[in-house]
Amino acid sequence: QKEVEQNSGPLSVPEGAIASLNCTYSDRGSQSFFWYRQYSGKSPELIMSIYSNGDKEDGRFTAQLNKASQYVSLLIRDSQPSDSATYLCAVRSGGYQKVTFGIGTKLQVIP
Amino acid sequence: GAVVSQHPSRVICKSGTSVKIECRSLDFQATTMFWYRQFPKQSLMLMATSNEGSKATYEQGVEKDKFLINHASLTLSTLTVTSAHPEDSSFYICSARDAARGIRNTEAFFGQGTRLTVV
Numbered sequence: 001q002k003e004v005e006q007n008s009g010p011l012s013v014p015e016g017a018i019a020s021l022n023c024t025y026s027d028r029g030s031q032s033f034f035w036y037r038q039y040s041g042k043s044p045e046l047i048m049s050i051y052s053n054g055d056k057e058d059g060r061f062t063a064q065l066n067k068a069s070q071y072v073s074l075l076i077r078d079s080q081p082s083d084s085a086t087y088l089c090a091v092r093s094g095g096y097q098k099v100t101f102g103i104g105t106k107l108q109v110i111p
Numbered sequence: 112g113a114v115v116s117q118h119p120s121r122v123i124c125k126s127g128t129s130v131k132i133e134c135r136s137l138d139f140q141a142t143t144m145f146w147y148r149q150f151p152k153q154s155l156m157l158m159a160t161s162n163e164g165s166k167a168t169y170e171q172g173v174e175k176d177k178f179l180i181n182h183a184s185l186t187l188s189t190l191t192v193t194s195a196h197p198e199d200s201s202f203y204i205c206s207a208r209d210a211a212r213g214i215r216n217t218e219a220f221f222g223q224g225t226r227l228t229v230v
Binding site: 008041042043044045046088098099100101102103104 | 117145152153154155156157160202204220221222223224226
């Protein structure tokens, strides 16, 4: 079982729609959760971090965490073509520096 | 925001030669730096964790004699790929933790990455 699982996609949404990206993780002791955006040929950039159950909103982005279900998601409202990228879910287990990345979901926003 | 500079961005080398990649934190002190490798259509795989002034901790399956890591100062870590082979061709990315931001901050700051091609 992979430690961090994501559907590789591609996920296609029309411009202006809500994009929903999902991630599950296997280590129940995980405490820190991150979403990164990676454009082709570039390094990842941090979009959101979340540590507690519930929702966390930042502009058009909302991260959702459910530790009981070991599930974390990212919603992108009013999707724009510039949001087209691969979104990486990353998880850090408590007390340990190592962060494990999922394979990433490729998002395509269609104009 | 914090900036991590990685150099070079692209390098082509001949099989059997060595390549050094530098990772610098420009406006913060990085007690810990991480080196990742990413093959096409795959996720980032952690190669090693580098702590300033001590030996790097390598992940299982990563040859420490092949991938030499030096973290001699709080702002610089280097990765040297020794005796490179075509299968080492990959995208190498470093990231750095800001010592001042505390335990919750993880490697939020990535370098630009280095595309290594071994011919």
